[in-house]
Amino acid sequence: MTSSITVQLLKDSNGISDCPGFQTAGVACDIRESGDLERLDLALLTPLTPCSAAGVFTQNDVCAAPVKVCQNTLTASANNIGGCVINSGNANAVTGEQGYLDALKMDTLARQYTNIQAPFLVCSTGRIGRALPMHNIEMGILSAAKVLSDSTENSFNCADAILTSDTYRKVATARFVYEDTTITVAGMAKGAGMIEPNMATMLAYVVTDLQADGNYLQSIIKDICDKTFNCISVDGDMSTNDTVLIFSNGQSGLSVNKSPELLKSFEEAVFKVCDTMAEKIVGDGEKVSKLVELIVEGCASKSDAEKVARAVGNSLLVKTSWYGDDPNWGRLADAAGYARVGLDEKCFDIHYDNCPVLVAGRPQDEKTEQWKSIVAKNRFSITLNLNKGKGSFRLLTSDLSEAYVAFNKSE
Numbered sequence: 194m195t196s197s198i199t200v201q202l203l204k205d206s207n208g209i210s211d212c213p214g215f216q217t218a219g220v221a222c223d224i225r226e227s228g229d230l231e232r233l234d235l236a237l238l239t240p241l242t243p244c245s246a247a248g249v250f251t252q253n254d255v256c257a258a259p260v261k262v263c264q265n266t267l268t269a270s271a272n273n274i275g276g277c278v279i280n281s282g283n284a285n286a287v288t289g290e291q292g293y294l295d296a297l298k299m300d301t302l303a304r305q306y307t308n309i310q311a312p313f314l315v316c317s318t319g320r321i322g323r324a325l326p327m328h329n330i331e332m333g334i335l336s337a338a339k340v341l342s343d344s345t346e347n348s349f350n351c352a353d354a355i356l357t358s359d360t361y362r363k364v365a366t367a368r369f370v371y372e373d374t375t376i377t378v379a380g381m382a383k384g385a386g387m388i389e390p391n392m393a394t395m396l397a398y399v400v401t402d403l404q405a406d407g408n409y410l411q412s413i414i415k416d417i418c419d420k421t422f423n424c425i426s427v428d429g430d431m432s433t434n435d436t437v438l439i440f441s442n443g444q445s446g447l448s449v450n451k452s453p454e455l456l457k458s459f460e461e462a463v464f465k466v467c468d469t470m471a472e473k474i475v476g477d478g479e480k481v482s483k484l485v486e487l488i489v490e491g492c493a494s495k496s497d498a499e500k501v502a503r504a505v506g507n508s509l510l511v512k513t514s515w516y517g518d519d520p521n522w523g524r525l526a527d528a529a530g531y532a533r534v535g536l537d538e539k540c541f542d543i544h545y546d547n548c549p550v551l552v553a554g555r556p557q558d559e560k561t562e563q564w565k566s567i568v569a570k571n572r573f574s575i576t577l578n579l580n581k582g583k584g585s586f587r588l589l590t591s592d593l594s595e596a597y598v599a600f601n602k603s604e
Contacts (some may be wrong), residue, residue, distance in 0.1 A: 194336040197454075198369050198370070198371060198454060198458040199369060199512055200236070200367055200368075200369045200458055200461045200462045200465060201367065201369065201598070202365070202366070202367050202465045202466075202469060203365075203366040203368065203370050205414075206364045206365050206366040206379065206559075207345045207348050207379075207595050208348040208352045208364035208365075208366070208379060208380070208381045209347070209348045209351060209352070209365065209367070209380075209381055209398070209400055210343050210347065210348035210362075211236060211348075211366040211368075211377055211379040211381075212213060212366075212377040212379040212400045212401060212402055213343075213356060213377065213442075213444045213445070214240055214376070214402050214444030214549075215238065215239065215241070215242050215343065215349045215440070216237075216238075216239050216240075216241070216335075216342055216343050216347070217236070217237065217238050217239075217341070217342075217343075217348050217350070217351035218236065218337035218338070218339040218340045218341045218347050218350065218351060218363070219233045219236045219237075219337070219347065219349075219350030219351040219352070219353055219355075220233060220234075220235050220236075220274065220333050220336045220337045220340070220343070220350070220352030220354065220460050221233050221234055221235075221333075221354075221587050222235050222329045222332050222333030223280035223326075223329050223333055223338050224280050224281065224283050224319070224325070224326060224328055224329055224330065224333070224430040225240060225282040225283070225319070225320075225542050226329070227339075228394060230432075230470075230564055231558070232282075233333065234277075234280060234281045234282045234333070234354055234438045235279070235280050235281075235330065235333035235336075235349055236277075236279040236280075236281075236337070236350075236351045236352075236355050236603065237276060237278055237279075237303065237307070237334070237337040237351070237353055238274055238275070238276055238277045238279070238286045238297070238307060238342060238351060238353040238397070238398060238440075239275065239276030239277075240275075240276060240400075240440060240442040241442065241444070242442070242553045243273045243274060243311035244274055244275065244409060244440050244441055244442040244443070244472075245271060245272045245273075245307065245405060245406050245407045245410060245440070245441045246267065246271060246274040246314065246410065246438060246439065246440045246441070246509070247271060247407050247408075247410035247414050247438070247439050247441075248264075248267055248314070248411075248414065248436060248437060248438040249414055249415050249418050249437050250263065250264060250436055250437075250481060251433060251434060251435035251436070251443045252435075253433050253435070255287060255311050255432040255433045256286075256292040257284055257285055257287075257292075257317060257321075257434040257438075258283055258285050258292035258295065258317075258435060259296045259299075259316050259317045259434065259571060260434060260435075260603060261293060261296070262296040262297060262300065262314075262315045262431070263314045263316065263436060263438070266300070266312045266313075266314055266315075267314070267407065267411075268411065269312075270311070270312050271407025271408070271411070272307050272406055272407050272498055273311050273312070273408075273463065274311060274312060274313070274314060275304060275307070275309040275311030275313050275414070276304070276307065276309060276311075276313050276314070276438075277301050277315070277316065277398065277438060277602060278300070278302075278303040278313050278314075278315055278316075278334060278337075279314060279315075279316040279317070279318075279354070279396065280318075280319075280358050281298060281317075281318050281319050281355050281383070282319040282320070282331060282357070283319040283323055283325050283326070283358060283436050284317050284318055284319045284320060284321045284322055284433060284536070285317040285324075286317075286321045286433040286434060287321055287322045287424055287433070287489060288320070288322070288323070288324055288325070290301075290601040291324060292324070292325070292593070293324070293549065295324070295327055295330075296315045296317070296329075296551035297315075298327060299313070299315045299316075299330060299443060300312055300315055301317075302331055302334045302335075302340075303331070303334055306334050306335050306337075306338035306339075307338045307341065309434035309604070312502075314397055314438060316355075316436050316438075317434060318355065318357055318383065318434050318435070319357055319421065320517065321433060323374070326561060331590060342537075347384060348364075348381075350594075351381065352364050352381040352383075352407050354464040355381070355383045355396055356383045357383065357385055358534070359477055359574035360477055361473075361477060362381070362475070363365065363380070363381065363473040363474060363522065364379070364381045364382075364470075365380050365465070365466045365467075365469035365470050365473075366378070366379065366380070366466065367379075367461075367462035367463075367465045368458075368462070368468050369458050369459035369461075369462060371447065371451075371454075371455050371458065372448055372516050373447040374445055374446070374449075374564075375402070375445070376445055376447065376455075376462070377401065377402050377445075377457075378399060378400070378401045378403075378459070378462040378465075378466050378572055379399070379401075379466065379490070379588045380397060380398060380399040380400070380466045380467065380470055380475060381397070381398050381470075382395065382396060382397035382398070382470040382471075382473070383395065383396050383397075383474075383476070384396070384474040385396075386567075394436075394485070395422065395435050395436075395437075396434070396435075396505050396507065397422060397436070397437040397438070397467065397470055397560045397603045398437075398438050398439075398440070399437070399438070399439040399440070399447060399463060399466055400440045400442070401439070401442075401459070401462075401463070401601040402441075402442055402443070402444035402445040402547060403438070403440050403443070403445055403447055403449055403455075403459055404441060404443030404446075404447060404448040404449065405441040405443075405444070405449040405459075409449060409589050410439050413439075413460055413463060414437060414438075414463070415463050415583065417460070417463055417467050418437050420464065420468075421464065421467040421468045421470075421471040422437060422467060422470075422471045422474075424471070424474045424586075424588050424589060425471050425472075425474060425588070425589045425590070428513035433455065434452055434602075435460075436514055439463070447604075449518040450597065455552070456530065463552060466555070469569045469591065472484070473524070475589045475590065475591055476591075481591040481592050481593065481594065481597065482571060482592055482594065483516070483570070483571050483573070483591060483592040484513050484518065484570065484571065484572045484589065484591055485506075485515060485572075485574070485586040485589070485590050485591060485592070486572075486573075486574040486575070486587065486588075487506050487574070487575050487577075487587070487589070487590055488574060488575070488576045488577070488586075488587050489500050489501045489502045489505075489529075489576075489577045489578075489579075489583060489585060489586050489587075489588075490576065490577070490578045490579070491542075491578040491579040491580040491582075491583075491584075491585075492534060492579050492581060492582055492585065492586075493534070493535070493547050493581050493582040493584055494584040495537065495584045495585065495586055496584070497532075497534040497535075497579075497582075497584055497587075498585050498586035499586040500532040500534055501529050501532040501534060501535075501536075501538040501577060501579070501586075502587070502588040503531055503532075503588065504528045504529060504531060504532035505525055505528040505532075505575075505577065506590035507587045508524065508527075508528040509510075509593060510524045510528075511525060511528055511593070512590070512591070512592050513593055514568075515568060515591075515592035515593075516592035516593060516594045518565065518567075518568050518569040519568065520545060520561070520564035520565055520567070520568045522543050522550045522551055522556070522564075525543060525550070525575065525577065526541065526598070528540070529541070529577055529579075530547060534579070535580070535581065536579055536580070538554040539553060539554045539563070540553060540554065540579065540581065541554050541577070541578070541579060541580070542576075542577070542578040542580065543575070543576070543577055543578075544575070544576040544578075545564050545567040545568060545573060545574075545575055546567050546573055546574055548560055548564060548567060549564050550564060553599075557560075559596065586596060
């Protein structure tokens with residue numbers, strides 16, 4: 194059955210405040226201990242009443258304390274979550290037992306100062322290996338709890354408070370109407386560097402007023418992350434703190450189980466919000482200037498296509514050639530080859546946007562000037578077709594500049 198519901202992505206999103214039934218706050222409490230009392234660095238996100246939630250997290254063996262706390266909380270209480278407390282400037286990673294206790298303390302403080310007696314999820318992002326300044330954290334949670342509201346200003350402050358090396362906030366909203374009831378899915382995210390599969394220095398939060406339980410939310414957020422956040426790459430690094438959380442407060446009065454059409458539309462809305470935020474993350478990669486959509490087709494399997502896409506998308510030689518406006522297809526072919534999926538150069542095609550570069554292994558040299566004009570753009574696509582099967586994979590990636598090296602040579 195074809196759905197008659199139109200899911201609309203809002204052109205101008207206000208972030209979390211677009212979704213009824215959630216409150217936010219973002220305050221400054223000098224978590225970096227730099228003396229900067231203007232930089233927002235602590236955020237609260239709360240439903241009006243405890244809600245259901247789910248999440249997916251980093252695959253890094255060095256897993257930060259707040260990630261462990263989130264995982265344990267969701268296992269024990271996915272349908273009774275009081276909200277989320279987030280700090281930037283300190284990752285609370287590689288901080289031992291004390292780091293875990295500090296993450297638990299953030300949950301306790303959030304409950305105490307918001308007077309919400311349901312567990313809070315806890316997230317941190319920033320520098321690794323330093324203990325949290327818990328006095329500052331406590332003052333921040335207290336300040337944030339006092340100003341919680343559903344205002345647009347608070348929503349923007351909340352989205353800004355989770356940023357680290359980002360140059361702009363990342364928010365998105367999608368809406369659709371079902372039986373005269375408007376359903377909203379809204380989100381905020383942070384991320385610019387250390388972006389690779391299975392997420393990376395990347396946090397994302399999605400909220401909805403549709404009623405759904407934790408088990409269902411877990412199933413869809415995992416699947417949608419695999420199609421969005423796990424299909425992006427900036428520099429090939431994976432963080433200790435990657436987290437994507439989704440919250441459902443049921444404020445609309447509609448349950449996702451009401452009909453297959455409603456369920457399908459909701460999942461489309463969540464996908465659109467996550468995909469938009471993922472694209473904004475790549476577009477804000479640390480000191481990168483180009484967003485490249487890499488499409489690999491014609492592989493024996495999706496897994497093979499992903500191997501090729503990641504080999505090409507993470508190749509430093511490929512990324513630096515994009516930065517130099519150099520349509521060096523030889524570097525693409527080399528990277529695709531070392532993915533070792535059985536590429537046959539006599540069957541291999543490459544296109545920049547829709548312009549042929551390599552067809553059945555033969556260069557289309559008469560198109561050189563057109564190639565150069567495409568690679569000089571700040572956004573373009575590259576399609577690699579191995580012509581061996583139906584497996585495909587799409588990866589959003591970026592170029593890499595000397596400014597990236599300068600930016601990341603110290604912390």
